[in-house]
Amino acid sequence: MSKVVIVKTKNIYNSHHDINAEKLLNLYQRGFYLLTGFKDSKNSIPTLFNTKTKIGIKINTIGGKKISTRPQVSLSLALYLSEGGFQEKNIIIWDRTNRELNNADYKLNMSQRGVKVFGTDSNPIGYTQDLTIHRSIGSRFSIIQSDVISQSISLPILKDHGLAGITAGMKNYFGAIHNPNKYHDFNCNPFVADLFDTPIIRKKHKLTVIDALTVQFHKGPAFHSPWAEDYGALIMSTDPVAADYIGWQTIETLRKEHGLPSLKQENREPKYIKTAEKLSLGRADLTHINIIKEEIT
Amino acid sequence: MKRRNFLKFSAAVGLTPKKRLIPLASDLCALSNDSNLSKVEARYYKKLPDREIECRLCPRFCKLGDKERGYCGVRENMGGTYYTLVYGKACTVQVDPIEKKPLFHFLPKTAALSLATAGCNVNCKFCQNWEISQVRPEQITHIDFPPKEVVKAAEENNSPSIAYTYSEPTIFFEYMYDTSLEARKKGIKNVVITGAHINSEPFHDLLKVVDGVKIDLKAFNQDFYTKYVRGELQPALDAIIAAAQSQVWLEIVYLVIPTLNDKVSEIRRMCRWLKKEIGSDVPLHFSRFYPSYLLKNLPPTPVSTLEKLRNSALEEGLNYVYIGNIPTHEGEHTYCPNCGKIIIKRMGYLIEKINIEKGRCAFCGHEIPGFWS
Numbered sequence A: 001m002s003k004v005v006i007v008k009t010k011n012i013y014n015s016h017h018d019i020n021a022e023k024l025l026n027l028y029q030r031g032f033y034l035l036t037g038f039k040d041s042k043n044s045i046p047t048l049f050n051t052k053t054k055i056g057i058k059i060n061t062i063g064g065k066k067i068s069t070r071p072q073v074s075l076s077l078a079l080y081l082s083e084g085g086f087q088e089k090n091i092i093i094w095d096r097t098n099r100e101l102n103n104a105d106y107k108l109n110m111s112q113r114g115v116k117v118f119g120t121d122s123n124p125i126g127y128t129q130d131l132t133i134h135r136s137i138g139s140r141f142s143i144i145q146s147d148v149i150s151q152s153i154s155l156p157i158l159k160d161h162g163l164a165g166i167t168a169g170m171k172n173y174f175g176a177i178h179n180p181n182k183y184h185d186f187n188c189n190p191f192v193a194d195l196f197d198t199p200i201i202r203k204k205h206k207l208t209v210i211d212a213l214t215v216q217f218h219k220g221p222a223f224h225s226p227w228a229e230d231y232g233a234l235i236m237s238t239d240p241v242a243a244d245y246i247g248w249q250t251i252e253t254l255r256k257e258h259g260l261p262s263l264k265q266e267n268r269e270p271k272y273i274k275t276a277e278k279l280s281l282g283r284a285d286l287t288h289i290n291i292i293k294e295e296i297t
Numbered sequence B: 001m002k003r004r005n006f007l008k009f010s011a012a013v014g015l016t017p018k019k020r021l022i023p024l025a026s027d028l029c030a031l032s033n034d035s036n037l038s039k040v041e042a043r044y045y046k047k048l049p050d051r052e053i054e055c056r057l058c059p060r061f062c063k064l065g066d067k068e069r070g071y072c073g074v075r076e077n078m079g080g081t082y083y084t085l086v087y088g089k090a091c092t093v094q095v096d097p098i099e100k101k102p103l104f105h106f107l108p109k110t111a112a113l114s115l116a117t118a119g120c121n122v123n124c125k126f127c128q129n130w131e132i133s134q135v136r137p138e139q140i141t142h143i144d145f146p147p148k149e150v151v152k153a154a155e156e157n158n159s160p161s162i163a164y165t166y167s168e169p170t171i172f173f174e175y176m177y178d179t180s181l182e183a184r185k186k187g188i189k190n191v192v193i194t195g196a197h198i199n200s201e202p203f204h205d206l207l208k209v210v211d212g213v214k215i216d217l218k219a220f221n222q223d224f225y226t227k228y229v230r231g232e233l234q235p236a237l238d239a240i241i242a243a244a245q246s247q248v249w250l251e252i253v254y255l256v257i258p259t260l261n262d263k264v265s266e267i268r269r270m271c272r273w274l275k276k277e278i279g280s281d282v283p284l285h286f287s288r289f290y291p292s293y294l295l296k297n298l299p300p301t302p303v304s305t306l307e308k309l310r311n312s313a314l315e316e317g318l319n320y321v322y323i324g325n326i327p328t329h330e331g332e333h334t335y336c337p338n339c340g341k342i343i344i345k346r347m348g349y350l351i352e353k354i355n356i357e358k359g360r361c362a363f364c365g366h367e368i369p370g371f372w373s
Helices: A021-036 A041-048 A071-083 A098-103 A143-148 A171-176 A191-197 A240-257 A272-278 B003-012 B147-156 B169-185 B200-207 B222-229 B234-245 B264-278 B303-315
Strands: A002-009 A055-059 A091-095 A116-119 A132-134 A137-139 A151-155 A157-161 A165-167 A205-216 A228-237 A289-296 B045-047 B053-055 B075-078 B081-084 B092-097 B111-116 B161-164 B189-194 B212-216 B249-256 B284-288 B321-324 B342-347 B350-354
Touching (some): A002 A021, A055 A143, A098 A116, A132 A191, A171 A191, A205 A240, B147 B169, B200 B234, B234 B249, B303 B321
Parallel strands (some): A151 A205, A157 A205, B284 B321
C-alpha cells in the first residue's frame, strides 16, 4: 500500500500573495510526520534519506515567477533537510538553466557555503557526453542528476499541461535531460514513465513533494490567472506514481468545480501515470493508495 | 572497408573536408549562454487565444503554450509570439565539396560553404549528426553568422554555392531563406539538404529562392517513418514532386539500413513511383549506413546489398543511380544512359574526369540533366 500525504492550509498567502513562512513550515513538519511517523526533522529525515550524501531538489521553473516552484517552498524544504542532518552545502536546488531560475526569483549560489542553487547550464556542469538509451529514451543527462547528487527529491509545481495532461513529479525530470522536446508526442506516453525508469533517476529518487499551494488546473503549463487556484497544499509521497496520480485527481477535481471537462474528455489524459504503474514504479490505483489528508489551521 | 580504414584512406586521398571553420562535433559541456540566442519572429505560425500558438512550418503543427518550444527545440512561444532562436546562429560551418552533400549533377568539382544550426524536427534513430541536430541551441557552441556574413564567407572561400545542411534546415527556415536572398544578389547558388518534413506553403516559398535540393527519402513506408524517424513519409513525397515540378535541381538519397529498409520489393516500388511521378532522370543515391546514435546494434550495410538495390533501380528504368559512402566503388561514377560510358569519374569526393560538354555526353552527345554551370 502506497501512502500519499496531503497537507493543506487556508490563507497560505497574504494580501500581496507572499507565502506565510510559518504556515509553510508547519505544512512540512506535519507532512513529514504523517509520512514517517516522526514529529521532528532529526528523526523523520533519516528514515527517508542518507544524510551523509549530496541530495538534489529538482524544481520546475519554466513558468517564470508566477507559476514555478517558489523559492520559499524549496528553501523551506532545504531548511528542513538541514535540520534533519544534511549539511547545507550538500543540498542542491536545481533546474535546467540559470536564466529560468533567475526568472523564478531564485538567487544563484554555487559557493561552498549554504544551500546551492544553480542550473545545469552553469559552467562547468552541462550534460553527460554519452547517451543513456533506455526503452523509448535516448538522452544526455544533467551532470547534477547523473554525477553530483546521489539522492533526489522531485519538487514540481502542480500544473495542467496541454500535451502531457498534467505535469507533476515524474515529468519534472524532463528538466534533467537535454532533449525533452522530443518526448511530448502521444501525451508524453510512455516517455515520462520510461525516463523515470532510467537508473539515473529511479535509483536516486527518494521523495516527491508537489507544490500545490497554487495549482494551474487549465491552460497550463503557462500561467493563466482565471484557471490558477490558490489551493494551499503540499502532496508528499515516496511513491512517485501515487503522488502524480493524486496530483492528477486534484486537477480533475478543480476542473470539475470550475465546470471544465475532464482531461480524458479533452483527449489528454496523463496516460503515462498508468504506464509507470505497469513498469512497477508505483501505484496509480486508489485501492492501493492510502491517502492521508489533513487540514492545518 | 572498415570505417577506421575508410577514414585513414579518406585522409590519404584528400577526401576529408577542404576547410573547416567550426568543428562539426560539438561539446555539450561547453554550453552557450542562452541569452545569446536570437529572438527573430518566426514565419508560418498562427496566434491562438490565451497566448497559445500553432506552428505551421512542419507537419507536426506543434500547438504551444507560452514559454514552450516546439519539437525542434529551436522555436519558442514567448508571450504569444513565436520566435526562432537560431537565426544567424550557426553551430557548424565548413567548406565542403558539393559531392559530399551529395549532389552529383550540380556544379561538380566546386565547393559549397556549408552551415547548420542546432535542432531538427524529426528524431531519426540513425542520425549521423545527432550531436547538433538533437540538441537545443543553448547546449552547443555557435557563432553569430548573419546572412550577409555567410555570403561574404562564401565569396572569400571561392564557393559558388551555399549549402544548408548537417542538421535539418527546415527548422532554421528564416535564416536559410534570408541568406538565400542575400546570396542571389551576389550570384551565389543555394542548395538545401533536407528530409523535407515540411509543409507545402513554406516549401514552395523556399523553392523560389534556392537552386538545388537534396531530399533524404528515408524509406518508402509510413511504418518506418513512425518507428525510426518519428515523422511522416507523405510530406517528403509531396516535396519530391514539388521540387521536380519547379526549376530547382533535385537529387534523392536513400540511406540503406540493413533489415529495416533494404527490401528489394520496396525499392522497386519506390523506383516505379519516382519514374511515374517525376521521370527517370532524377539522380538516386543509395548510401551506406554506419551504426550511429540510437541504432548501434546493426552492422554497416553490406556492399552487396547496395549493389543489388542499385541494379534493381536501374532495371526499373532510372538513369542515374549511385552508391554512396563507399569510395572507389564503380557506382560512384556517372554513366551516360545512352552510350554507357563514364562521363563523370569520381573517387570519393574527388572528381577525376568530367566528360560533359555543354550539358551533353562528350562521347555521344546525349543530354545529361543537371545544373552544370
